[in-house]
Amino acid sequence: MTKDSAHTALLWIVAAGFFMQSLDTTIVNTALPSIAHSLHVAPLAMQPIVVAYTLTMAMLTPASGWLADRFGTRRIYFAAILVFVLGSICCASAHTLGQLVIARVLQGLGGSMLLPIGRLAVLRSVSSEQYVAALAFISIAGQLGPIAGPTLGGWFVQAATWHWIFLINVPIGVVGLYAVQRFLPSHDTAAAPPFDFIGCALLSLSMSAFSLAIDAPVATHRAAWSAGLFALAVVSALAYIPHAKSQRNPLFKLSLFSEPNFSVGLIGNLVCRIGSSAVPFLVPLLLQLQLGYTPLNSGLMMLPAALAGTLAKRWIAPLVRRYGYDTFLLVNTVIVGSAIVAFALISRGTPLVIEIAILAVFGAANSMQFAAMNSVTLKDLSHADAGSGNSLFSMVQMLAIGLGVSIGGGLVKLFSAQWDSAALGFRLSFVCVGVITLLSAWVFRHLDEPSGTRVMRGQAVQGAGR
Known part of the structure; x- marks a missing residue:
C-alpha cells in the first residue's frame, strides 16, 4: 500500500469511529418513549441511559492517552471499537432499565477512547502540514452524527424496533475492526509516565456524586441523600488539590x-x-x-x-x-x-x-x-x-x-x-x-x-x- 493510500485509510477509520461515537449521543433521544414503553417505565425516567453513557466517557477520557502510550495506539483503538460494539449488542439485548444502564456504561467505556485515540493516531501518522486538514476531514463525521442521529433513531423505531438504534453500530464496528488491523499503523509503545489513578478516582467520584445528587434515585429521604452526595462531591474535588500539589505528574x-x-x-x-x-x-x-x-x-x-x-x-x-x-x-x-x-x-x-x-x-x-x-x-x-x-x-x-x-x-x-x-x-x-x-x-x-x-x-x- 502506498503512503497516500495508508493515509486515506487511516482518516476513514478515525472518521468512522468518531461518527459512531457522535451518532450514539443523539440517536437515542428520539427513541426514548418507545424504549420506555418496551421496558415498562415512564419516559421521563429514561435519563439514566443518557447520563450513564456521558458520565462514563467523562471519567475515562483522561486515561486514553496514557493507555495508548502504554499499550500502543492500534491495540487500544481496536479494543475501543470492540468494547463499543459489545456494549451496543448488550444495549439491544437489555430487558430492563437497569440492564440498559449497565450496557450503556460498557458502551461509554469504548466510546471514551474512540475520538482521543483516533486523533492521537492521526497526529502520530501525518505531517504537521497535513494535520489541520486531517482533523477537518474527521470533524465532518462528527457533524454528520448529530444530523443523522435523531432522524435515523426515529426511523428505526417506526420501521422496525428501538433495538436497531444500537445494532446499527455492529456492522460499522466489524468493518472498523478489520480496517484497524489491516491499515492502522502499529506505533511503538512509549515509556509512559505513571498514571495518576488516585487523582482520576477523586475526580470521577466527584462527578459521579454530583450527578447522582441532581437526580437521587432514592425516593425516601431524598433531600438528605442529595445533600450527602453533594458534600461527597465537594470533598472529593477539594481533596484533589493537595493531591495534585504533591504529585510530580498529576492528572491535571x-x-x-x-x-x-x-x-x-x-x-x-x-x-x-x-x-x-x-x-x-x-x-x-x-x-x-x-x-x-x-x-x-x-x-x-x-x-x-x-x-x-x-x-x-x-x-x-x-x-x-x-x-x-x-x-x-x-x-x-x-x-x-x-x-x-x-x-x-x-x-x-x-x-x-x-x-x-x-x-x-x-x-x-x-x-x-x-x-x-x-x-x-x-x-x-x-x-x-x-x-x-x-x-x-x-x-x-x-x-x-x-x-x-x-x-x-x-x-x-x-x-x-x-x-x-x-x-x-x-x-x-x-x-x-x-x-x-x-x-x-x-x-x-x-x-x-x-x-x-x-x-x-x-x-x-x-x-x-x-
Missing part, C-alpha cells in the same frame, strides 16, 4: 487555572452546556408525548437545528474578528438562552413554521457558541499544557451533557407533579434551563480579551468544534 496540573481565560471558559462551558444539553433530550419528548408526533417526525423536526448549526459555522470567525470573543459570547449566549426559553411557547396550536424557526435559531446560535467557547478556553494555554487542558475540557463537556439531561428531566417531573400538568411542566422546564444558559453570559463577561488580539484570536476559532 493546577497551573492550568493560572490562565484566566481557561478558568472562565471552563466555568462558562459548564453552565452554558447544562441548558443547551437539555434541549436534545426534552424536545423529542415534548413533540411525542405532548404534541402527538411520531418518532420519525420528531426526529425530522431536529434537522433544522442540526443543519442550521452546520451552516452557521462559517460565520464564527468573521464575527469573532470583528467583535472579539467577549462581546460575541455575551450576545450569542443571550440568543441561545432566549431560544431555549422560546421552546416554552410551542404547543399543539403553534404553526409548524414557528417551531422550525425556533429550532433553526437555537441550532445556529448553539453551534457558534460551542465553537467559540472551545476556542476561547484553550487558545492561550501553553504547548505543554494544551493536552492536559483539552482533556479536562472534554471531561467538563461530557459532565455538562449529563447534568443537562438530569436537570431537564428532573424539572419536568417536578413541575408536572406540582401543577398536575405535563404540558406546564415542559414549559416551565424550558424556561428554567434557558435561564441557566443565560447565567453563563455573566461568566463570559469576565473574559480577559485585549482588543489588540481580536483579529489574531478570530483565526483560531476556525478549527474549533464541539
